[in-house]
Amino acid sequence: MALIRLLTRLSGYVHLKQGLECLGASSPSKRLQQHTAAHSSSCSYQLQPDCLELSYGGLVMHFDYVWLRDHCRSASCYNSKTNQRNLDTASIDLNIRPSKSRVDENNLFLTWPDGHITRYNLTWLAQNSYEGQKRSAVQPRILWSADIYSSAEVPSASWDKFMSCDEELKNFLNNFLLYGIAFVEGVPPTLEATETATQRVSLIRETMYGRMWNFTSDFSRGDTAYTKLALDRHTDTSYFQEPCGIQVFHCLRHEGTGGRTLLVDGFHAADAVLQRTPENFELLSHVPIKHEYVENLSEHRNHMIGIGPVLNVYPWNNEVYMIRYNNYDRSVINTVPHDEVRRWYAAHRQLTAELRRPDNELWVKLKPGKVLFIDNWRVLHGRESFTGLRQLCGCYLTRDDVLNTARSLGLQA
Numbered sequence: 001m002a003l004i005r006l007l008t009r010l011s012g013y014v015h016l017k018q019g020l021e022c023l024g025a026s027s028p029s030k031r032l033q034q035h036t037a038a039h040s041s042s043c044s045y046q047l048q049p050d051c052l053e054l055s056y057g058g059l060v061m062h063f064d065y066v067w068l069r070d071h072c073r074s075a076s077c078y079n080s081k082t083n084q085r086n087l088d089t090a091s092i093d094l095n096i097r098p099s100k101s102r103v104d105e106n107n108l109f110l111t112w113p114d115g116h117i118t119r120y121n122l123t124w125l126a127q128n129s130y131e132g133q134k135r136s137a138v139q140p141r142i143l144w145s146a147d148i149y150s151s152a153e154v155p156s157a158s159w160d161k162f163m164s165c166d167e168e169l170k171n172f173l174n175n176f177l178l179y180g181i182a183f184v185e186g187v188p189p190t191l192e193a194t195e196t197a198t199q200r201v202s203l204i205r206e207t208m209y210g211r212m213w214n215f216t217s218d219f220s221r222g223d224t225a226y227t228k229l230a231l232d233r234h235t236d237t238s239y240f241q242e243p244c245g246i247q248v249f250h251c252l253r254h255e256g257t258g259g260r261t262l263l264v265d266g267f268h269a270a271d272a273v274l275q276r277t278p279e280n281f282e283l284l285s286h287v288p289i290k291h292e293y294v295e296n297l298s299e300h301r302n303h304m305i306g307i308g309p310v311l312n313v314y315p316w317n318n319e320v321y322m323i324r325y326n327n328y329d330r331s332v333i334n335t336v337p338h339d340e341v342r343r344w345y346a347a348h349r350q351l352t353a354e355l356r357r358p359d360n361e362l363w364v365k366l367k368p369g370k371v372l373f374i375d376n377w378r379v380l381h382g383r384e385s386f387t388g389l390r391q392l393c394g395c396y397l398t399r400d401d402v403l404n405t406a407r408s409l410g411l412q413a
């Protein structure tokens with residue numbers, strides 16, 4: 001196998017630096033290598049029997065030939081106006097191999113057996129390689145305990161600026177992405193203003209609870225949320241196949257005592273389990289669990305079922321992207337044999353112990369004017385029991401559209 005080696009001076013340092021930043025954290029020795037490479041970079045590649053091995057920017061990457069053909073960005077294979085693939089992937093010979101290959105300073109060129117030529121930008125390859133993805137987080141975040149969150153002194157957005165200034169919205173969303181919670185203050189204490197605030201961020205996700213809800217402890221629905229009782233930490237709508245992405249709360253009125261809101265970073269707790277007992281993390285991220293909502297009132301009849309592990313992780317880097325934790329709504333476990341179920345209970349116990357550590361509990365008293373956005377895929381909420389009239393309004397938001405807004409403002413989401 002011919003080894004083609006190319007040593008080039010890099011045309012732009014910035015160009016390389018950007019490419020490398022996308023690769024995320026690396027070991028000190030790798031960082032040193034990358035640093036040296038800032039002045040002159042080496043790119044080498046080798047056509048292996050089953051893949052192309054590319055060494056660039058301190059990273060050794062492997063690209064399957066079918067993958068390479070499938071990712072051709074030429075005008076006939078890819079429509080760059082719509083960012084959609086034109087190429088029919090099913091027409092690629094699964095044993096395809098390039099007949100010719102070469103590199104220049106910034107690109108790799110492959111000629112396919114039918115004469116078609118593909119040009120790949122080397123930085124693009126590095127950013128989109130499996131090896132590059134494995135090292136980087138999809139969503140950068142700050143895991144928090146109550147102390148970490150409080151000392152960060154994360155500012156709330158202020159209503160006027162939030163509604164009129166994109167920079168304020170961007171800061172708000174940046175905090176939301178980093179911590180999984182964010183506040184807007186100075187919002188008029190009405191359902192309408194709350195709705196207006198949420199529409200700045202996303203689309204409302206209507207559920208069987210309605211579009212916007214405004215609830216008190218009148219037991220108008222068959223759920224403990226509609227009482228004065230305390231609620232332990234949980235995520236909502238765990239009984240949906242896709243639990244609601246964001247929950248918004250605005251306390252419009254409370255004449256009485258208690259009723260504080262509890263917030264806990266579920267990803268922080270999951271990370272503690274991963275660090276201490278990886279086999280428990282493994283069980284929580286693989287054993288499928290059922291959650292169920294059965295409502296049997298004359299005006300409301302609902303039966304919802306959601307099945308999935310407590311921790312949902314990306315398979316290529318084990319990054320947790322969703323926690324589904326609601327002991328009230330967890331249903332019968334019948335998907336696991338008895339010897340595994342005991343181990344699952346032990347893992348669940350460890351996660352629960354982390355979630356219940358007092359130093360992980362952030363308590364806030366919601367007041368009229370202060371709107372709380374919670375990432376319901378990450379941060380658990382609960383409440384203290386209360387007395388008196390307490391009126392809470394809010395809604396759920398569609399997750400894709402929150403992330404869409406964040407990306408449109410230039411954030412990584």
Ligand SMILES: C[N+](C)(C)CCCC[C@H](N)C(=O)O
Binds near residue numbers: 234
């Ligand atoms: C928010 N809102 C009051 C409308 C609904 C409450 C839903 C409560 C349910 N047990 C769950 O955790 O999903």
Ligand SMILES: O=C(O)CCC(=O)C(=O)O
Binds near residue numbers: 231236381
């Ligand atoms: O009353 C509260 O503060 C929250 C109740 C709750 O968990 C919910 O509505 O989802």
Ligand SMILES: [Fe+2]
Binds near residue numbers: 234236
């Ligand atoms: Fe809830």
